[in-house]
Amino acid sequence: MGTLYDILGQLSVVLLFIALIIGIVKFGVFTKNEKWYIYYIIFIAFIESNSYIFIPLFGIKSNIFLYPVYIAGEFFTVTGIFIKKLNLSKKSFIVTGLLSLFFLTADRILAQHQYNNDYSKAISNIIMISLISYSLIQDIKNVKTKSPFQLNDKMFFLYFTVSIFMFLIQNQLIFLSKDQFATVWVINNLLVCIVYALLIKTFLQLKK
Template identity: 50%
Template sequence: MQDFFDITVNLARILGAVAFVIGIIRFKRLTKAEKWYVFYLFVVFCIEYISYALDWFSKDGNNTFLYPFYIAGEFFTITGVFIKKLNLNRSYFILTGVISLFFLSADQFLSSDLYKNDYSKGISNLVIISLAGYTLLQEIKKGIAKDRFSAVDKMIFLYFTVSIFIFIFQHQLMEFPIAYFTAFWSVNNILCCLFYSLFIKTFLTLKK
């Protein structure tokens, strides 16, 4: 099971990098809202490969300090997608920026006994799910022509919904044999692979 977990982790990293590179190549074909998908992939790409480099070169391999950066960057860029798609006022970017800074620095002013990054991740996911769901409902309600990234938005809704449950139960799973923990996280890795694959497919099918 550990081997399968390692394979899915590395595959997700590779697919994420490929999606980011193709997104950069197709960047000029994207609308202002769609460009935020590439910004999201950029954040993930940087965090993943900085983490990988630390694992490779650092003796202790401690990369937990990157987690708040991942949560904040992920939150700001994905909410940016839906703020643009919903044509919301620019002041919403200020709001999501402030919330992102909170995710980034919450452990600096909250007791470590009370604060868990998982709470930030849970709140972040709930907001993202709400925005994604509302955007999809608006498309159906208004009869808007199919959005080019509609499939990606649906996957965002699914992926972040499942992620909430994974982060809720991960601490309980640590009390079980490691095989249970790795199997649980392998589900997340497989969803990541599907998520990035959908990005790749969408970017490749874009027309000028």
């Protein structure tokens, strides 16, 4: 199982950068609202680049400092997708921007209350899931204007729902053996691969 975990982890990175390249090449095909899917991919690619390239290159021993950056950036770009899709007020971006800043700094501000970034991850995922589910309900109501990204949105919903539980129990997972840890965490890697693969499929199908 450890081998499968590693393979899926590496495959997810490959799929991510394929999605990034296709998204940039076809950037002009996307509508103004759909471009937020590209912004999401660009941000995740930035995080992965730092984790796998720049941090090892500069000999930095830990990438834990990227965790709150990842939570905040993922939250802002994903909520941005659905704020635009639902045509919500621009004030919504102010709210999500402030929440993103909170997630970025909460572990330090609330350190005395034993707050850690896993709580931020869970809270951000709950908010994203709520927004995604509302968007999906609206898609069902408006069958005449079906979004080409509807399947992607459903996969986002599944991925972030599962991620809540994965990140909440990850402190307990460290006490498992490597194979046991991989058996649980392989689910996350598989879902990530599906998310990126579906985005690639949708990007390729988009036409002017």
